[in-house]
Amino acid sequence: MNAWLLVLPQVILVLMILISSIKIISASExxxxxxxxxxxxxxxxxxxxxxxxxxxxxxxxxxxxxxxxxxxxxxxxxxxxxxINSNGSITHISLEGQLTLLMAVNRRCYNRSSELTSDLLDPWMRLNAPGFTINSTANMFTVVGCSDIAFFEGSNIFDSQKYRTGCMTFCQSAADVINGSCSGLGCCQASIPPGQSGVNISMDTSFGHSNVSDFNPCGYAFVVEKEAFIFSSANLTNMIEVTRLPMVIDWSILDWVLTAGIVDWFATARTCEAARKNNTLYACKGNTSCYEPETTIGYRCSCLPGYQGNPYLDGIDGCTDIDECQDNIHNCAKDSACYNIVGSHECNCRKGYRGDGRTDGEGCIHIADDTSKFYKLVTGASVGALCIVIATVWLYIWFRRRKSMVMRDKFFNDNGGMLLKQQLATQGSGNVTVIFSIHELKIATNNFDGNKIIGEGGFGTVYHGFLADNREVAIKKSKLIDRTQIGTFINEVIVLSQVNHRNIVKLLGCCLESEIPLLVYEFIENGTLFEHIHDTRTTSKLSLERRLRIALETAGVLSYLHSVASPPIIHRDIKSRNILLDKNYTAKVSDFGASRLVPQDQAQISTMVQGTFGYLDPEYMQTSKLTEKSDVYSFGVLLVELLTSMKVVSFDRPEEERNLANYFLSILKRKRLLEILDGNIVHEMNVKLLEEVANLAKRCLKVKGEDRPTMKEVAMELEGTLKLSKLGKVKKGPKEQEMEPLLVVQSRSFGFVGNENIFPQGDMSEVMHLENEGGR
Incomplete structure (x- = not known):
């Protein structure tokens, strides 16, 4: 008997181990x-x-x-x-609604003569139903290479709208690129909106690979999971060995039926509520909940809290109870016992303790015989804790303010604050540059409230605000700044703040107390020229005379920057979005974020290609040599935009018409100018004048910069053209009346046969004679 008593504890221990093993085996099965x-x-x-x-x-x-x-x-x-209309293979399926596909990498390869030697494209991928879409947060559209352009076209499942975006890469050598960065040098990335069920990728190499074929013979375009691709300079040469990369797909339950032998995805339930009503199709089984994802059509299932398994299966393979006590995933406190219940667990305090027994609650408290002593202890501890909390909060506030002051001083110095102060001191009291504090600008913009945003672009975000003296301002917050170029940035602030031209948005000052410097401009209330040209509600208000005046004012600004400013300034991003209009439709040139100062002893400067696609000077893109003639080309595109009211780049137009500048030159070559002009500005009295303006735009769009006119010459020609357009107006009495048109053109002169010119070819001496008559 005594022997059995000695052996009994060991037998019990063995039985407990066996029972645990059986449960583990059952769980593993x-x-x-x-x-x-x-x-x-x-x-x-x-x-x-x-x-x-x-x-x-x-x-x-x-x-x-x-x-x-x-x-x-x-x-x-x-x-x-x-x-699925693709060659992708699945590497992982998640019951949370994602799967991973290995998708082909599109590439085009060239020899040193820019001849296409290999064209491996698998651009089209169609997911087999609306319930499958490309994950918009896990993937990025990526282009790798030098001098490569690729476009992403997607089909949205929610409204059937087409989405288009693109990426352009540049680099002269492998040393240009930055490892881990896809900002345009060797690698470019664009985000993908939710709900895309189809992808079409196209590639182009407009500038050739002749100078980069040794270190980058190919260009690549693909959609890839962000975490699976980190760019490095080695990718320029070794990516030819990569054939497929992972992409994440969202999936959901979407019931379907056959109607006359055709699959109809939308004839049945697409929501949880509708699916529950049709029990034969409802996919969520026992102990589950149903939810509808925002990124795709359909619904998904998940196990209820306290359950685990496959929510789409019944029985032991479906959602079954989790034994939190056995798996040690409970929240029972010390001095409490855990008891598993279906879908949850309970915590009971041991005898002699009270409370809810949970670590996230009051836990288990020992029941003391001396209640008064217990309450005194609690009261003392509470008072002590309160004092500690108050002291901690005070120290936290003090340290936070101190840290904020230190960071403001650090940012001020890092952003060239001392250099700017020295520059201001050397210029005496005549300067108008103001150094604002970050506190002033936070008050002006309600702490940079999103509702205060009035514009966003490639270089930064613009906020609308009111200063303490009630001045209305626009505050530009750049996205990035190169710390090695702080000296150049400060110099630009000084120069631009002293630029005195009525058609340039005035720079009032800057703030250097934030990580990214802020620029403060005067506020222009009537929006951008782009909005007025391309909004059907306002484009009719832009008469030919008003358009010519806006073009003249813009040309005057560029002439001033190139010829009068010291040192000269190249704007580098002239476009209709960067020309603001005041209430009198006076042009105000803005956004000098891409501008460069030209040293006095240089006619051109080498720089990374920046600007807006469609306005960019092709010679500048080829050579990376920036000259004043680069602004002339951009102005030429702007002049064509004013004449035609067409967008500079539009993928909604046929391929030969997508680039407005090229399309305009081809129209001029075929002598069919009237086909492209905005009908709001064309009438029989001004066609000769329109032809002169079109020819001026053509000269600005010459491929070689040396063949283009200077901005001073352009401004002089536009000034003469604008005077000519006003010759038909005189005053009669208190109101201004329209005269009989001075340029009388017979209606038959506007017809054309074959490739004949649609404009009259009369002697300009008659026009000048009429101008003199009108002047008298």
């Missing part, structure tokens, strides 16, 4: 993710239901997958989504 009798793996890749490889093993045809075995038996099999 309960790892089925597929339906009973169905394949749950393709090689090493799990296949969870609702996906399956055979009839009866998948929820519906949306989730049918194929396990393809290669001819070479040493290679692992590939898991392919049925009826």
């Amino acid at each position: 309960k790892t089925g993710i597929a339906k009973p009798g169905c394949d749950d793996h393709c090689g090493d890749i799990p296949i969870p239901f609702p996906f399956g490889t055979r009839d009866g093993c998948y929820l519906n045809l949306l989730f049918r997958v194929v396990c393809a075995y290669p001819e070479n038996t040493s290679d692992p099999p590939e898991l392919i989504l049925w009826d």
Whole structure:
């Protein structure tokens, strides 16, 4: 008997180990993710239901997958989504609603003569139903290479709208690129909006690979999971060995029916509520909840809290109770016991203790015999804790203010504050540059409230605000700044603050107390020229005379910057979005974020290509040599935009018409100018004048910069043209009346046969005679 008493504890311990082992074995057996009798793996890749490889093993045809075995038996099999129009293979399926596909990398390769030697494109991918979309947060559209352009076109499942974006890369050598950065040098990335169910990728190399073929013979374009691709300079040469990269796809449950043998995705339930009403199609099984994702059409299922498993299966493979006590994932406090219940657990305090027994609650408190002593202890501890909290809060506030002051001083010095003060001191009291504090600008913009944003572009965000003296201002917050160029930045602030021209948005000052410097400009209330040209509600208000005046004022600004400013300034980003209009439609040139100062002893400067696609000087893009003639080309594009009211780049137009400048030159070559002009400004009295303006734009768009006129010459010609356009107006009495047109053109002169000119070819001496008559 005594021997049994000695052995009994050991027997009990062995039994407990056996019971635990049995539970562990049972739990390990309960790892089925597929339906009973169905394949749950393709090689090493799990296949969870609702996906399956055979009839009866998948929820519906949306989730049918194929396990393809290669001819070479040493290679692992590939898991392919049925009826997806791509060559992607699945590497992972998540029951949270994502799967990962290995997708082809598109590439185009060239020799040193810029001849295409290899064109490996698999640009089109169509997901087999609206329930499958490209994950917009996990993926990025990426282009790798030098002198490469690629475009991404997607189809939105929510409104069937087409989405288009593009990326352009430049670099002269592998040393130009920055490892880990895809900002345009060797690598460019663009985000993808939610709900894209189809992808079409196109590539172009407009500038050739003749100078980069040794270190970058190919250009690449692909959609890739962000975490799976980190760019480095080595990619310029070794990516030719990469054929596929991972991309994340969102999926959801979308029921379908066959109507006359045709799959109809929208004839049945697309929401949780509608799916529940049709029990035969509802995919969420026991102990689950249903939710509708925002990124795709349909719904998903998840296990309720306290349950785990596959929410799309019934029984032991579905959502079953989690034994939190056994798995040690409970929140029971010390001196309490854990008791598992279905879907949750309970915590009970031991005898002699009271409370809820939970770590996230009051826990278990010992019941003391001396209640008064207990309450005194609690009161003392509370008072002490309160004092500690007050002291901690005070110290936190003090340290936070101190840290803020230190950071403001650091930013001020890092952003060249001392250099700016020295520059201001050397210029005496005549300067008008103001150094604002970050506190002033936070008050002016309500702490940079998103509702105060009035514009966003490639270089930064612009906020609307009111200073303490009630001045209305626009505050520009740049996105990035090169710390090695602080001296140049300070010099630009000094120069621009002293530029005195009525058609330039006045720089009032700057703030250097934030990580990114802020610039403060005067506020122009009537919006941008782009909005007035391309908004059908306002374009009719832009008469020919008003358009010519805006062009003249803009040309005058550029002439001033090139010829009068010291040192000369190249704007580098002239476009209709950077020309503001006041209430009198007076032009105000803005956004000098890309501008460069020209040293007195240089006619051109080498710089990284920056600007807006469509306005960019092709010679500048080829050579990276920036000259004043680069602004002339951009102005020429702007002049064409004013004449035609057409967008500079539009993928909604036919391919030969997408680039407005090229299309305009081809129209002039065919002598069919009237076909492209805005009908609001064309009438029989001004066609000769329009032809003169068009020819001026043509000269500005010459491929070689040396063949283009200077901005001073352009301004003089526009001034003469504007005077000519006003010759038909005289005053009669208190009102201004329209005279009989001075340029009388017979209606038959406007017809044309074949390639004949649509404009009259009369002697300009008659026009000058009429101008003199009008002057008298």
